[in-house]
Amino acid sequence: MEIRKGIAVSPGVAISGAIVLDSEQFRIPRRSIEPPEIPAELARFQAAVERALAEVRGLRERVATDIGRKLGAIFDLQDNLLTDPEVSQQIRELIERERYAPEYAVSTVLRGYARKLLGLPNRYMSERSGDVYDVEKRLLRHLIGAKRETLGTLTEPAIIVAHDLSPSQTASLDRTKILAFATDIGGRTSHTAIVARAMGIPAVVGLKTITADVAGGDSVIVDGNRGLVIINPDAVAIARFREADQRFRRMEKDLRDLRDLPAVTLDGRDVKLWGNIEFPHDVEGCLARGASGIGLYRTEFLYLDRGQDPTEEDHFQAYGEAIDLLKGRPLTIRTCDLGADKFTHLSGEYDERNPFLGCRSIRFSLQHIGLFKTQLRAILRASALGPTRAMFPLITNLKELRQAKMLLADVREDLEEEGVPFDPDMKVGIMIEVPSAAIMARYFARECDFFSVGTNDLVQYTLAVDRSNESVASMYTPGHPAVLRLIKTVAEAAKEAGVELAVCGEMAGDPIYVPVLLGLGVQVFSVSPATLLEIKKVIRSYSMEQAREICKKAFQFDSDREVDAYLGEIGRRMLPEMFA
Amino acid sequence: MAFLEVEITNRQGLHARPASQFVEAANRFASRVWVHKDNKKVNGKSVMEMMLLDAEQGAVLRIEAEGDDAAPCLEALVQVVKHFDENARKNP
Numbered sequence: 001m002e003i004r005k006g007i008a009v010s011p012g013v014a015i016s017g018a019i020v021l022d023s024e025q026f027r028i029p030r031r032s033i034e035p036p037e038i039p040a041e042l043a044r045f046q047a048a049v050e051r052a053l054a055e056v057r058g059l060r061e062r063v064a065t066d067i068g069r070k071l072g073a074i075f076d077l078q079d080n081l082l083t084d085p086e087v088s089q090q091i092r093e094l095i096e097r098e099r100y101a102p103e104y105a106v107s108t109v110l111r112g113y114a115r116k117l118l119g120l121p122n123r124y125m126s127e128r129s130g131d132v133y134d135v136e137k138r139l140l141r142h143l144i145g146a147k148r149e150t151l152g153t154l155t156e157p158a159i160i161v162a163h164d165l166s167p168s169q170t171a172s173l174d175r176t177k178i179l180a181f182a183t184d185i186g187g188r189t190s191h192t193a194i195v196a197r198a199m200g201i202p203a204v205v206g207l208k209t210i211t212a213d214v215a216g217g218d219s220v221i222v223d224g225n226r227g228l229v230i231i232n233p234d235a236v237a238i239a240r241f242r243e244a245d246q247r248f249r250r251m252e253k254d255l256r257d258l259r260d261l262p263a264v265t266l267d268g269r270d271v272k273l274w275g276n277i278e279f280p281h282d283v284e285g286c287l288a289r290g291a292s293g294i295g296l297y298r299t300e301f302l303y304l305d306r307g308q309d310p311t312e313e314d315h316f317q318a319y320g321e322a323i324d325l326l327k328g329r330p331l332t333i334r335t336c337d338l339g340a341d342k343f344t345h346l347s348g349e350y351d352e353r354n355p356f357l358g359c360r361s362i363r364f365s366l367q368h369i370g371l372f373k374t375q376l377r378a379i380l381r382a383s384a385l386g387p388t389r390a391m392f393p394l395i396t397n398l399k400e401l402r403q404a405k406m407l408l409a410d411v412r413e414d415l416e417e418e419g420v421p422f423d424p425d426m427k428v429g430i431m432i433e434v435p436s437a438a439i440m441a442r443y444f445a446r447e448c449d450f451f452s453v454g455t456n457d458l459v460q461y462t463l464a465v466d467r468s469n470e471s472v473a474s475m476y477t478p479g480h481p482a483v484l485r486l487i488k489t490v491a492e493a494a495k496e497a498g499v500e501l502a503v504c505g506e507m508a509g510d511p512i513y514v515p516v517l518l519g520l521g522v523q524v525f526s527v528s529p530a531t532l533l534e535i536k537k538v539i540r541s542y543s544m545e546q547a548r549e550i551c552k553k554a555f556q557f558d559s560d561r562e563v564d565a566y567l568g569e570i571g572r573r574m575l576p577e578m579f580a
Numbered sequence: 581m582a583f584l585e586v587e588i589t590n591r592q593g594l595h596a597r598p599a600s601q602f603v604e605a606a607n608r609f610a611s612r613v614w615v616h617k618d619n620k621k622v623n624g625k626s627v628m629e630m631m632l633l634d635a636e637q638g639a640v641l642r643i644e645a646e647g648d649d650a651a652p653c654l655e656a657l658v659q660v661v662k663h664f665d666e667n668a669r670k671n672p
Contacts, residue, residue, distance in 0.1 A: 086628060
């Protein structure tokens, strides 16, 4: 049994067999073979070794000739590993005695050795584990060859272990079979985290070496509450897992009783509690958890996982599906937010040194007007089907908002001329996620219908912290007084102009910040499906008067630590069971 | 069975390249080769096991050989260990 600690990004606990996606994305099947197949499988293994050896020797020659003998020698180790009698003996034993398929035997033995090397205190030695993985990959490539299994064809439930999950991979996942994610890299805002929360399954990211630590087929527990992954758990750990799982389910059940109760404060202030989604069918999960609308529909998936741009029909069908499911509840469609950490085949054209400050989001849309207009047309057409709101992300200055609105007006004119129906009163709002927009909120309030504060980016840009970078991640907190003050500026501008104020970032889904946001006058909380019920419970636990008091107090501190300590303490006092 | 003891003198110890050199030398002989360090005993023809010995500078290796060519084999291996150094390369 081994335990790894990472970043908990989506709650819940799951146990299952693991599917490991290596960086080349093929999965290593845990397959047993029948006794009569043993000789043929051994021969298959031997053939793979010979092909890998030929490959390594060829590489050594080429590098030695092209670059120099000394560099060619780096392949000596791989050569020696491929001919290592102990290594091959162990692999053969697993095939002969345990009836492992060669792929699984190779992976098990080599990963076991790589793990041992990584455990050596000598840094130089532990780095040699990279050569061992390289050898594993070579052998697997020859063994699996063209018979790669894809994730779309899972036959039984599994936990996905990967370096990182790309949007196109998650889009192709068979969602009914995936129980949890564990990845080497990533943070709370990484794609894997967002998808896991949308799917309502546990996820732990930032585990660094989890793809090396786990072999396909290993039994794995993913604890998304504590950020732990337990590999091949012993009986005690499994028992503890069952207990935690039951506790989690009980809490879920308690929360489910809240589903049909309104999101209202103790003194009767109605709050809109909406969901954030990535796919139209996520609407179902939101409604099942009592959402009364969608405050953020991320449309990037329409652009990813395909070699071409989505057509107007692709957009329209997706929006229509969501609107049908919502049955009259509002749908807020955020226009394309590509760039930075989300790429399409188009964004390959940018080689940016600093993508988070680069051509992303609305900037990308305004530079690809054809693409943008296609989406705007589809949004407008969808508005004829049910209450629809358009939302522009990453607005930094008024010019961008005006340009976007002008393009929207163009598209409206076209539709009018063509006699295509749309809602002429469709609401148009902006995301406030750049400090400049927060500071200038009162000017923006004159030109749009609603604000939605995207706290993830707002915190990142205000504090200049990338929270997926673990050496500075601890500086990242929405509780920083500067962030609170920016949100207050936005809230005052919204109130003055009568513009609706929403928060759709993760801050809205964190129980400790709910009273502050209520106190500031936030009217819409838009959160991931998994946190809807929890946040409803929190909203129902405070009166507006208490919330304003707590908010006032929180503004008296000059450091994020004091703010977070204070709000954490209030949370624990008000809702002890939630913070247990 | 014949054996010899030899101290590792190169600064970086028995890392990947020396381990490769050792194994390649051992493979030129028919004898079975075992290497002891502290309480560990590994196959001297396995580069993986040799690396996992994690033998650093100053460690003493006991090399055993069993077979018809055990004596020249031991002699060759001791020479390899004595001449581990960062820049040495095996014969082209």
